[in-house]
Amino acid sequence: MTTFSQRASVIAASVYLVLGLAGGLMYRELTKSTGFPESSVSQLGVLHTHLLALGFLFFLIVLVVDRVFGLGSDKLFQPFFWIYNAGLLLTAGTMAVHGTLTVLGKESSAAVSGIAGMGHIVVTVALLILMVSLIRIVWKTGRPAKDAAPALERAE
Known part of the structure; x- marks a missing residue:
């Protein structure tokens, strides 16, 4: 039987996989079309890795x-689930805006940096x-969940 947390984690991982891949595609196509030098750095260049690591891989780990x-x-x-997603999407959104402005050769504003900082604070919370x-669950049970035992035995 799947729970909200398991379904939500799988859906979130799937969404962040798509967003991460789309972010990589956007970076490649935008820099190619604008002639942005490969040696130059922008936040758009690391957007896809942030989404894949902090979204896709993170929620696969949460699922396990x-x-x-x-x-x-x-x-x-x-x-946790809703606050984390809000913070990560806020952070990634400002990375996309700031990185796009950099690639297009335009100045970013202090507001973009401030919003990104708020996103990081929300993720931290x-x-x-x-x-x-996690500490409450581990200290309370001291062992894996009951329904996890068969899955753990099959893995051995």
Whole structure:
């Protein structure tokens, strides 16, 4: 039986995979069409890796931790999930804006940097909530979740 946390993690990982790949494609095509030098650095160039690592891979890890320890059963999981996604999308969105402006040769504003900073703060808060949730689950159970035992045995 799948839970909200498992379905949400799979959906989030899938969405971030698509966004990460689209970010890489956008960077490649925009820099090629504008003649932006390959040796130059922009936030657009690392947008796809941020989305793939902090979105796709991160939620695959959350899914595994949930399956093993029952992370989704903690009441803090849903707040973590929504806050983390809001922060990551805010951060990635400002990276896309700032990087696009850089590639197009335009000045970015202090507002873009401020919004990016807020996104990082929101992600940090979400990660703290995740760790509190994980600590509570591990300390409470001290072992993997009951439904994870058959999956762990099959893996051996």
